[in-house]
Each structure stands twice: as structure tokens, then as C-alpha cells.
Amino acid sequence: MDCSTYAKELKSLEKLRCQYCGSTVLTYGGSTFCHICEGLVLPAASPPEPISEAYSMFASGKIADAKEALSGACKGSQNARLLFGAANIFDAISDWEYSAADYGRPGFMYENSNSIYASLDTTSKSKEMLYKSIKLLLQEYTESKNAEASYLLFAANIKLKRKVYAFRQLAELEDEPSKYANTVYAAEYSEKSAKAHIDSLLGKHVNSLYYLSKYLIHLRKFKAASDVLDAINSNVFMPKAAYLMQRLKLLLEETRL
Numbered sequence: 001m002d003c004s005t006y007a008k009e010l011k012s013l014e015k016l017r018c019q020y021c022g023s024t025v026l027t028y029g030g031s032t033f034c035h036i037c038e039g040l041v042l043p044a045a046s047p048p049e050p051i052s053e054a055y056s057m058f059a060s061g062k063i064a065d066a067k068e069a070l071s072g073a074c075k076g077s078q079n080a081r082l083l084f085g086a087a088n089i090f091d092a093i094s095d096w097e098y099s100a101a102d103y104g105r106p107g108f109m110y111e112n113s114n115s116i117y118a119s120l121d122t123t124s125k126s127k128e129m130l131y132k133s134i135k136l137l138l139q140e141y142t143e144s145k146n147a148e149a150s151y152l153l154f155a156a157n158i159k160l161k162r163k164v165y166a167f168r169q170l171a172e173l174e175d176e177p178s179k180y181a182n183t184v185y186a187a188e189y190s191e192k193s194a195k196a197h198i199d200s201l202l203g204k205h206v207n208s209l210y211y212l213s214k215y216l217i218h219l220r221k222f223k224a225a226s227d228v229l230d231a232i233n234s235n236v237f238m239p240k241a242a243y244l245m246q247r248l249k250l251l252l253e254e255t256r257l
Contacts, residue, residue: 022055087129
């Protein structure tokens with residue numbers, strides 16, 4: 001799979017704003033999937049104000065302020081989409097905190113421990129919000145068979161690594177969300193169909209490059225995976241790609257020992 005052409009195109013893509021988590025999303029044209037929460041982002045969509053503010057804090061490096069804002073926005077909320085968006089910003093912050101660890105530091109690297117512990121705590125908050133969101137989305141979907149709720153249930157369950165629940169939800173999806181969700185599922189669980197699914201989305205959705213890098217790591221094609229991740233991280237704010245690059249570097253270090 002030669003993705004160099006797609007990677008070069010990242011600099012010239014249009015931008016959308018995710019209505020769930022507030023992140024800036026690159027699109028080849030029209031709707032696409034968020035780089036952070038995986039939600040289906042629609043043109044001209046906008047996030048709730050509290051989520052927009054929290055995301056802006058996170059993107060500008062005000063991590064503590066972002067966490068506080070998210071916790072305040074979610075307190076007592078029964079808005080499934082707000083909880084879903086907040087959970088994914090928490091998750092992105094967790095990835096950012098983990099990737100801040102620098103294993104090239106001399107000495108005992110206490111700073112790295114602080115980064116990792118902070119990441120674990122933030123992950124816990126993300127999971128709490130996702131489970132609350134799932135409960136509300138499941139109620140909505142049971143009552144109305146809402147297509148948006150159905151896809152968000154998949155996205156929340158795959159984020160929590162609830163493989164069985166994510167797989168069950170695949171059967172309820174249609175059209176582009178179905179194609180994309182099947183790609184995510186195949187890539188996350190290294191299914192034999194992953195290559196075909198990823199190929200079908202290259203040049204259509206930027207996130208396909210991220211899943212390509214995961215697939216290449218599964219094949220132990222580390223140099224190729226690193227090249228893809230470099231292209232993403234140079235052009236897209238995608239904390240999970242930065243986190244994956246950090247994990248890949250550690251893996252490469254281990255293989256040299």
C-alpha cells in the first residue's frame with residue numbers, strides 16, 4: 001500500500017469542526033470522521049459551547065483548565081452527545097499526557113512517571129463518561145432506532161475495547177458509517193479483511209492513514225508505519241497518532257535490545 005500521495009495531500013485539505021468534541025478535522029470533501037472521537041462530522045456543524053471551549057484549552061496546551069472545564073460541563077449531564085464528546089477529549093488528553101513522557105531523559109525520569117500516572121487518571125475519567133454516554137445512547141436507540149445513536153454506540157464501544165458490543169453494533173449500521181466502522185473494527189482487531197477495508201478508504205477519510213499505520217505495525221513493517229505516522233503528526237492534530245508513534249518508538253527500542 002503506497003500512501004505517499006495521500007499523505008502529501010494532507011496540507012491542502014479542507015477543514016471542518018467536529019460537532020461532538022470540537023476538534024478541527026481535515027476532509028477530502030464533504031462529511032468525514034473525526035480524528036479524535038471518530039464521530040461522523042458534517043459540514044457546517046458546530047459543537048456545544050462548553051465542549052468548544054474545553055477543546056480550545058486542550059489544543060492550546062492548557063491541560064488543567066481543559067480537564068476542569070470538561071468535568072464541569074459533564075457534571076449531572078444527561079446529554080449523551082456532550083458526554084461522548086467530553087469523554088473523547090479526556091481520552092485525547094490522556095494520549096497527549098502519555099506521549100509527553102521522554103525516555104531519553106537521564107536519571108530516574110520521575111517526570112515520566114508523573115506523565116504516565118496523569119494519563120491513567122485521565123483515561124479513567126474518559127471511560128466513566130463513555131459508559132454514561134452508552135447508557136443514554138442505548139436508551140435512545142432502543143426507542144427510535146436512530147442511525148446517529150447507532151453509530152455513536154459503535155464508536156463508544158470500540159473506544160472502550162468492548163469487542164463483542166462493537167461487533168454487534170456493526171450489523172445495525174448502513175452506508176458510509178458502516179464502511180468506516182468495519183474498517184476501524186478490522187484494523188483494531190487485526191482482521192484478515194483489514195487491508196481491503198483500509199485500501200477502500202484511502203483518499204476518502206484521513207483517519208484511514210492512522211489505521212494503515214496500525215496495520216503496518218501488526219505486519220511488523222515498522223519503518224513504513226513510522227513514515228505514515230510522521231506524515232499524520234506533521235499535518236494533523238491527532239493525539240492518538242502521537243501516542244502510537246511513542247509506542248512504536250518503545251517497541252523499536254525493545255527490538256534493539
